Amino acid sequence: MxxxxxxxxxxxxxxxxxxxxxxxxxxxxxxxxxxxxxxxxxxxxxxxxxxxFGPAALARVHAAHRKESAVRRQLESTARANFAAQAQTHGAVIDLLEARNHADLARRVDDLAQLRFGLRCGVIALEGPEQTPAGWRPLVEGQVDMILGGHQKLTRMGFWAPALGLFGEQGAKIKSMALVRLAMWEPAREGLAAFGSEDPKGFTEDMGAELVAFLARVIERTAERWPVL
Structure with a gap:
């Protein structure tokens, strides 16, 4: 050549x-x-x-079947997880409605976070110079907006370092969290329902907040049964 x-x-x-x-x-x-x-x-x-093309065609069909089966299993797993979460949420609502006072409500929020949802802890926080109920975390005015990232923001999912103080001594173990704005009494006082997980993927930014938001509404209505003394 x-x-x-x-x-x-x-x-x-x-x-x-x-x-x-x-x-x-x-x-x-x-x-x-x-x-x-x-x-x-x-x-x-x-x-x-x-x-x-027998073997080649069969291989393609088999691959498509595996992919379809994997997608179906993923959908079924998600559906089961959603159903279990909804069932636990319904049970949690009953637990919250049975609270006898503000301190008992805070204890029940923490208990359901741990026992029903496998989280590290759950807390209720409240803004204002006025007295904070026993068992609740006190916040200064405007702190809810700062933690959530804006006045219009109702929820925050994932890890957010400025919120670690909400969890007190448990804060060092929190790797992800769900935060939901609360508004209670007249005139309204701003607050937060916060759930912390040790799992970095326990709560993620792309996760829906519907169930925790629903629990937050139950916490609001239950807390309004009693005045803040």
Missing amino acids: MDGTRIDGAMSAHEAQATVRQFLLENPAVLLDDPELLRLLGLQTLPENVVA
């Missing part, structure tokens, strides 16, 4: 492939009439000389 050009008359691999392909296109019977060659190539013939 010299300057990329053959001088010995030999055929390049590319030329050989092109020649074989052209020959088979012009003489398909050579392939169709040779069962042994078809078998070695992983092909088979069907009636009327239709060539079926």
Whole structure:
């Protein structure tokens, strides 16, 4: 070979492939009439000389089936998890409604976080210079907006360092959290329901907050049964 050009008359691999392909296109019977060659190539013939890529086609079907099965299992797992969470939430609502006072309500929020949802803790926090109920975390005015990231923001999911103080001595163990704004009594006092998890993926930013928001509304209505003394 010299300057990329053959001088010995030999055929390049590319030329050989092109020649074989052209020959088979012009003489398909050579392939169709040779069962042994078809078998070695992983092909088979069907009636009327239709060539079926048996193993390859089966592999594609099997792969598609595996993918479909994986998606179905994921959907089923998500549905089961959602159903279990809803069932636990309904039970939690009953627990909250049975609270006898503000301190008992705070204890029940912490208990349901641990016992029903497998979290590290749950707390209720309240803004204002006025007295804070026993068992609740005190916040200065405007702190709810600061923690949530704005006056219009109702929830925050995931890890948020400025909120770690809500969890007191448990704060060092919190790796993710769900925070929901509360508004109670007239005139309204701002507060937070906060749930902390040791799992970094326990609460994530893309996670829906519907269930924790629902619990927050129950906490609001229950707390309003009693005045803050």
